[in-house]
Amino acid sequence: MDMLTLSLIGAVVVIALILVGLYFSYYNKIRQYENQIDEAWSQIDVQLKKRYDLIPNLVETVKGYAKHEREIFEKVAMARAGMISGTPQERMEASNMLTSTLRQLFAVAEAYPQLKANENFKLLQEQLQGIEDKIAYARQFYNTSVLNFNNLITTIPGIWFAGGRSKREFFNIPEGERQAPKVQF
DSSP: OOHHHHHHHHHHHHHHHHHHHHHHHHHHHHHHHHHHHHHHHHHHHHHHHHHHHHHHHHHHHHHHHOTTOHHHHHHHHHHHHHTSSSOHHHHHHHHHHHHHHHHHHHHHHHTOHHHHHOHHHHHHHHHHHHHHHHHHHHHHHHHHHHHHHHHHHHSTTHHHHSTTOOOOOOOOOOGGGOSOOOOOO
């Protein structure tokens, strides 16, 4: 073989190694972002579970003072039930519905001064506020992870290595639900 042929073979081997390295690099980065999204959702799920567990205590405390507010309690129970299973998107929607319903529950509580002064109710409010803050942070981390993943698989050269993966959905809050429930009176 002459020197030109050897140089050509060497160049092809180097290019092939670069492409293989690039493929593995992007494949690994895509997998890391997918794992990060899954972990971020898991963190949201943990906080939603804490909120889910806190709600019955809050409802029972309010029920003691506002026995005739049955519709609100039914809405809370329905929203809470929606958070048990389903896809992450369905559970996000149930979480948004629960947030809206909690606003209504706290509006009902506003009409009962004795309830607002109840130490158990105050403690539950503080716990719920802490959980809501953690949910907000977890949502932010989830959305940042989704953004990084979506950017990677929709830009060149990442799109070449995405392997048919599609963009992930952000954790969006419905337009009318942009505020955290008011838990301080």
